[in-house]
Amino acid sequence: MAIQATATHGGPAHQADESMSRGMAGMVFFIASEIMLFGGLFAGYFYVRGQADVWPPEGVHKLDAVTGGILTALLLLSGVVAHFGVVGAKSGKQGQFILGMALALVMGTVFIAGQAYEWFSLMDEGLNAGSTVYGSTFYVMTGFHGAHVIAGLLMLAVVFVRAFWRDFTPSRHLFVDAGVLYWHFVDVVWVFLYVILYVLV
């Protein structure tokens, strides 16, 4: 192609910079819109909770804040190690990078497994999505979040694999930044979920 993109960019180095910030900008807007998605769910939660006489309804098993707390801690920790990995990527420490990603992946997977376990044991105890709106909010909100965790894990997995291929360099790691930013977002949403679903009842 004969045409150079001189209209918008300077030299090639400059161009790399631009596209870097461009990628991050997209991720930031995407996360903003995801925040609104969860914002809508939270608003719905508070709406139905606000009009209920007792919350959770009589006879419904209370969620176990301790197990939930352990999972929360795990997820937060995975955010920390993911960040540790990014620092590695930025400073060219390949080992630290791969280790961070691997640990984050493992912790995230354990979190999801824990969630699944909790879902099934709650269902055994009779808390269904259909029984009361309390169950509805619980399953839909954690379900939405779980889907986001899985999406985040997929991103981390791609980062992990590409890290093995040495696709990233200290100056080129946009996808790492974006993926880990998303992962942090998923963690933070969980903290809010944990607080309102497990603690403040």
Add this chain to the structure above:
Amino acid sequence: MATEAIARPIQHPREYTGLLGWLLTTDHKKIGIMYLIFTIIFFFVGGLLALLVRLQLAWSDTGILSQDQYNQFFTMHASTMLFLFVIPVGAGFGNYLLPLMIGAKDMAYPRINAFSLWLIPLAALVMFSSFFVEGGSAQAGWTSYPPLTGKTFLPGSGTDLWILGVQILGISSVGGGINFLVTTMTMRAPGMSLARMPIFVWMIVITSVLVVFATPVLAGVLTMLFTDRFIGTGFFDPRQGGNPILWQQLFWFYSHPAVYIMILPAMGIVSEVLPVFSRKPLFGYKAVIYAGAAIGVLGFTVWMHHMFATGLSVPLTIWTMLATMMIAVPSGVKMFNWLGTLWGGSLIFPPPMLFAIGFLFMFLIGGVDGMFHAIVPIDYAINDTYWVVSHIHYVLFGGSVFGVFAGIYFWFPKMTGKFLDEGLGRLHFTLMFIGMNLTFMPMHVLGLKGMPRRIADYQSGQGWEVWNLIATVGAFIIAASMIVFIINFIHSLRSAPKTAGEDPWEGNSLEWSTSSPPPEHNFDSLPELHSERPTRDARIARQPLVPGAQASAEH
């Protein structure tokens, strides 16, 4: 600029040609054109449904449609018009124009862009296929209020397909919105500061902010409806502790901003067209931007004005009334600045200008109609009557659709190098303007008399027939105008000579400084820009902005 532009196709090694070249393209101009074509086709489909609706209502007891058919047709009419036409058509213009206007070579994420485009026909397929399933298509109005839309009352899968279709379109919108925002933030040409961007770009930016922040809430609430239908969750079921009002809160939290998503691009188009044919800059450039932003921000605070009759609490009612009334202020600022642009100008009236002026007249009526709704005691009387229908169509048809046609007549020469025929354009405008007012003006009267919206039939003897008949006649005049447009479009595309040149109208913004149609990457190089009317400056200085823009395709 007087020389004729010769648009030569760029030879790109990996570029497919022919149909495949369109299907696989990531070029924002081709994508924009396909957006426009798809959405205009959906406009015709929605319009045909509207004609059936109008036929049924032409007189009391016509018996043309069954009640179920009627309910499906008006629901799909509105869903098609809103979700498949007005919302994506704005993105279509944005796609074609935004990169050209800010001097970028493409959108920030071309592949996401193509993805957003192709989601639209997919969603259309999903939504229209519902006509063929058992129980028929969605039939609870475009607002789909539960519990009616619950499994108990509408067990058919039409509602599910509707939810799925709207969900897909939401993803498409958000993808497009993010793309516009990032493109504008990071890809402006040197010197294209924010305060020099064309108003159209500004309006697309504000629209995109609304899209990115409002659409996800719709996604959430649609999911709730879906799980209510499928796994028996109880968000909207009072017996399980839910509340139908929750749907309305969340749905309108999206859908009120959405009405500004539908009008702001048209306002942007009008703000581009009026100055050109008045030979004056837009009056109050900054004021128009601030007003647009104010509309966007206020737009997030007024959604409960759709719920005044639900038994909304007094504080919420008062607050919403106040906020809604306040929206008249920035809207008025825009109106008056457009008037100021005309004032003292040197006006000519080719078709784009006619449609832009039509917009001014019609949007004014629609906006003032909205104020009647905003004043709560009056809304108690006219809520859910034909007054609403009148308001909807004065803002959406009189506003957005007139804006869209202004844009089509204005930029058709840029997209093709050819003019749409002027005589047919005038005929199109005249018929559409007359038909529009014949159709929707009587609805004010019907609304005041108390004719409810969404009724498949009405009793005779209430004085409703005559007004309905006038409306039906008007609708067919609109249809005639559309046929004129279709003829004009096909005829001009086929046999009009390529006489447009790069700057057919004495344009202001950057897109008029490149050939028509523009080369694949829009501009070879651009000098540092110094004003918000770069093409005009260059024309006055008799010094083309892009030296030999036509030649750019050659090396």
Add this chain to the structure above:
Amino acid sequence: MYQPPAGNRKPPRSMITAGILIAILAVVTIVSAFTVMQLPDPVTDQGKDIDLLYQPVLAISLIVFFGVTAAIIYALFRFRRTGPEIPEQVHGNNKLEFTWTAIPILILVVLFIPSFRLVLDLKTPPADDEIDITVEAVGHQWWWEFIYPDDGVRVQVTPPNYDDLTPPTMVVPVGKTVRVIVRSTDVIHSFYFPNSLYKIQAVPGNLNEMHFRISPENVGTYSGQCYQFCGTRHADMLFIVDAVSEADYERWLSEAQAAQGVIPAAAEAVAAGAGGN
């Protein structure tokens, strides 16, 4: 390059055309304001208040509509292109911006204050002892049921025959304050008869109420129907409000009680036991 058709260079006579158009606009606006642009005649005190608010709103809106439309028409004719001269490039004017921000704000404040008061008025329920009669209007797919809980009377207890619709009638006495409790057993409906100018929705799981007092001179029947889309036969959910004198109301009530086998004293006792509402 676009060449405007030569016919565009109009003689100054076009200002006469503009004048005629604006005059027609004025006449049409004024005539319609007094004829077709009016709400139905209100029969309730509340409706009369709404209509009283409607008049200035209509007047101001039409003035805004007429003023802006006339200004655009004037500009279209006055500023036609007559030659190649470039007009003065005015970019804006802060004083004007301020003016046309301030004037709408003023108009809106003027409209807001009485609207605000009326909303409070309409939405504040009268004290229990000011209420003479309570009627429950219950929305079903697709018919209205009217229940007089204090008197044990029900109107329309089964779905109607849609092939031969006789809408159910809600009988109320004039000159009395009526509370209508609006509720639904299935989907959302909306209760409205245009001569009341006030509607409220029947939302399942929520109790809404409205109040009205039909003026003594407005004895008569008023048709109403469901205004919120509620499914296939939404258009068929008609009802009639029959406003009768107090004596006629009492007569109707005892006939209805007799027909439905209600013993008035027992109904009163039940009502008293339930706290008088």
